[in-house]
Amino acid sequence: MQRYNPQRTVTSILCCKCGVLIEPNPGNVCGECFTEELGHSGEIPAMLVLHHCRNCERYHIPPKKWVYCEPESLDLLKLCMQRIKVKDAKITDGSFIWTESHSRRLQVRVLVDRDTETATVRQEATVEYVLQNLQCKDCERLMAEKTWCAIVQIRQRAEGRRTLLYLEQLILTQNAHRGATDFKMRRNGMDFYFSDKNAANRFVAFIECTLPVKKGRTEKLVSEDTHTGERFSKASYVLDIPPISKEDLICLPKSIAHQLGTSRFLLCLRVRKNIHLVDCETPRKVEVPGLQYWKTPFVALLSKSRLCSFVVRDIEDEWEAAVTKTVYVVPEENVDSQEIATRTSIPLCVGDCVLGYSLTHLNTQNDALEEMREDRVPDVVLVKKKPLGKKQDRRLWRLKRLQNGDEAGCQDTEMFMEEIEEDKELRSSVGIVPNEEVLELWERGEEVASSIPVSELMERFSSTMNIDG
Template sequence: MSPTATTPPVLTSVQIPCCVCGTMILPNAANQCPTCLAQEFNLTERLQRGPAGQKHIVIHQCRNCRRFARTPTRYEFAEHESPELLSICLKHIPALNQHDLQLVDASWIWTEPHCMRLKVRLTVRTELLSVVVQQRVMVELHVQFQMCPECNRDFTNRTWHALVQVRQVRNDSKKGLAALEMALAKNKTIRQHVLKVDTKKNGFDFYFLSNTHAQTFTNFLQRVAAMRIQRTTKMVSADNHSNTANMKTTFMAQMVPLCRDDLVLIHRKAAGSKLAGSLAIVTKVSSTIQFVGASPKRTHVSDSMMELSADQYYKTEKHYQMLQAGHRLVRFVVLDVELCDEQAPSGQLYEGPHSGVEKYALADVTVARESDFGVNDEMFACVTHLGHWIAAGDVVLGYDLVNSVGTDDWEMQEQLHGGFTLPDVVLVKKAPRNKETAAVGVDEQEGQKRMTKKRERRKRYKEGRKQKELEETAGRMGFFDDINEEQVDEEGEDVDADFEAELANDPELAAELLNLERDLAQLDDGDVVAEGEDNQLVEEDNQDS
C-alpha cells in the first residue's frame, strides 16, 4: 500500500486581548496595544527637558544682529518660522540626540514674533517594552538675548590677539610703503579681517582677532614686497585651574630699506653676490630685489644682473650700502649711443614685451648735463644697460658722482674691487617725455631747506597731522570709506614734496597711483548713485502712502 499524503499543519500566532481596551494583539511584556501604551508613557516631558536637566530649552539670539546661535561660537541668520530656524531649534533639543528616539516629522506652531517663544510640533518614534510607539509632541523653546562674538567685539573695543607691524626704516623715500598701500587697496579680501590700523613712524600697525588672519596677511605682504617676518608671543593672562592662557602674538614685518632706482654699493665681502665689489642699481623690488651693474663690463647684460631675496639680504645686510636715492637724480642729455654688441641690430628700441627686442642691452653712451648747455662743454662717457631704451637727443636720469659727496671716500674705495673703476655718471632710466611734469633733481641745499621746514611743521602740527595722516593712509588702503576731502590742511601740502618729485621721475608708479584713484572715485560715484536711487524710492513710497 502506498502511504497516504498528509497536509502540513497551519501555524497560527496566538493573540491575546489588550488588558485595557480589549483589542486583539500579539503578546508583549505590557500586554497592551500601542495606543494604550502611548497614553501611559508620555514623551513630552522627556523632549521638553533642556540640557543638564533644565526645565526649559533655551535658544540664544543676538540682540544687535538678530542672528540665532547654532553653536556657542557660530551664529546664523534665519527668518521667523523658516526651515533654517527649524533646523537650529532641532539642534537644541537634547532628547533628539539619543539613539532610542527617531524623528519622523517636524513643523511649526504659530507664535507671536515678539513673544520670545518658539513652538515646534514633533512626530517621534521610539520602542517601549518591545512595542514601537509613535507620538506627536509639542516642544516649546525660550528665546534669550546673548551677544554674538562679532558684535561683542564692537562693544569691547575690538580686542585684538595678533598684531602685524610693518616697517621700512627709511626717511628719504616712500616708494615701498606706497606700493604696499596700492596692493592693499586693490585686495578687499585681505583687508576684511583687519580690526584696526594705525600709522607709525616708517610704517603701519595692523590689528587682528586671530593668529590665522595675521599669518594670512603676512603671507600676502611677502608676495608684495621683500621683507623679513619675525614672530614673538606674549602671555597676557593665564588660568592655572583650566590650564589655559591668553596669548598675544606680534609679527614684525621689516621691509628691505631699498627702493627702485637706488644706487647701492655692494661690498666685496658680500658672499654669493655676482656684483660684489661694485656699484649696482635697484631695478625692481617685489618679493625679491633685482640689481643691475652701474658700470658693467662690456660682455652680456645678463652677467651684470642679480636677484636677491629678503633672507639673503638680511644675512649680509652690512655689505649693502645705499649711496644715492631717487630724489637725487640729475637730468642728462644723450649725445651718442653705441651698442657694445656689434651683432645686435642698431636703432631698435624696446617698446614692450611683444616688440621682439630685449629689455636691456649694454651700450657706450656719451652724455652731458642738461643744466650745462650754454655754460660749458663738459661731457661724460659711461657704459649703461639702457642701450635699447635711449637714442641720441633723449633725456635720461642718472647720478652725478663727480659732484656727489662721499664717493671719493677712502673707506668706500676699500670696499670696491681693484679692477673696478668708479664711473663719473651712472644712468638709471629714461626721463619722462613731458618736461613740464618731470621734476628736476633735487639739489642738496634745497633738500636741507625742505627737511628744515618739515621739522618745524612736525613740532607745531604733530598731533593734528598724525590723525589726518592716519585717515588719509587708511582711506587709500580702503579701510575708511567716509574720508572728508574738504578737511585737508593746506599747510601740510608741502610735506610730501619729495615723494611728489619721485613720482614725477617715476611715471610707472605715478600711473599706477592715478589708476587706483580713478577706480576709487568710480566706486564712490557708484555709491552716490545707489544712495540717490534709494532715496528716490523712499520718496515714492511716501507719496503712495
C-alpha cells in the same frame, strides 16, 4: 571706541567746536555744541545734550574735561545749570525733577532772572538733558590696550619708501587686512592691530607671499588667571621689507656682484617676491630671490629722489657691436662744466637729456662703496632717458589710502603716483580713485592731456564708485 573698519562707508568728521567724532551734518557740530549755540539766541533751551561715558560714568564738560558726579548730586545740578547759556539772563536757582534712571534723561527746573529796562523779570523753565554715550579718551585708550592680542608692524627702513606704498596698495585692493581692528600709520611703516591671532597670522602670511620679508616675532604674557589657568598674551610681529624701491641705485658688495655676474652698480627695476635689478653698465637683468636677499641683504646707495639731469655731449663708439659705450655728459644745470665720462648701455644720442645719479662728493655711509677702490667708482651712473616733457593738464585721480591724510608735498607719494601713470601693469594692482570731473569730461567727450587716459579712468569709476566714500 572709534574702530578702524575697512568696510566703513560713512566718513566721520570732527565737531568743529569740541572735536568729538560725529557723522557729518549741515553745521558740522555735535548735538552738545548745537544746543549750546541755541542758547545764544536768548531763549532758554528746552533740551540739551550731555555726553556721558558709560564706562567710567563721567560727564563731559566741553571741550576736554570729564567729571564724575553722583546721581542727583549738587555737582551734577551745577554741571547741568552751567550748560545753559542764555544771553542777558542769569540762572538763579535749579532743582532736579525726578526721572526714571533708565530713561537716560535728566530734568532740571530753573529760575531765570532777566533784567529789562523797568524791572527784573523772573521766569521758570524746565530743561531736559538727554544723555548720549560718548567714550572718553581715557577709556578709549584702555579699551584699545585690551582689545588687541596681535600687532603686525611692517617697516621699510629707508630714505625712499615706495615699496611700502606698493605693499599698502596690495593690502587695500586684496583686502588682506580683513579682521584688523585698528590701523596706524608710522613714520617708516604701518601697524595693524588684531583681536584674533589667526587673522594676524593670515595677514603675515600674505605679506610673506608678496615681498621678501624678515620676520621677527615676540609674545608677551599680559595676564594669567591663577584659578582657571587662562592666559592672555600679546603677539608682536615685525616685518621688515627690503629698504629698496624702484629706480634706487644699489652698490653691491663684491661677493654678490660676482655671484650674479654683474658690475657693482645696479638699478632696482621693482621689488616683488624677488628683487629685480638691472646692471647699470650692461643691459643685463638679474633677480635676487627673496630668501637669498635676507641672507646677505644690501641697501640702496641713493634713493630715486636724488636723480639729476644730464645732457649728453659726446659718445665714444669703441667698436660697431658695442653694447656698452662710454658717454660724456654734463649736468643740465651747469652745461659749461667739465664733461664727465661714464659707461652705459642706454641707446643715447648727442644732445639727449638723461637722468642719472652723481656719485662725486657722496656723503653716504655704505660698506660696499667703501670697499670699492676710489678709482673704480664712476662719477656718474646713468639711469634712463629723461621722459619728454608732455605735461598733463591736471591729475584726474587720487590714490586710495588706508588712511587719508595730508599728502601735499610728500615726495614719495608723488613719485609713486608718477610710476603708476607710467606703468599700465602696475595700475592693475593699485587703488585708483578717479575725480568726479572724469564723468563730466567723458560725457562732454572733451579731450584732456591726462597720463592715465580718461577712458581707463571711466572703467575705474564704475568699480570704485560704490565702495569709496
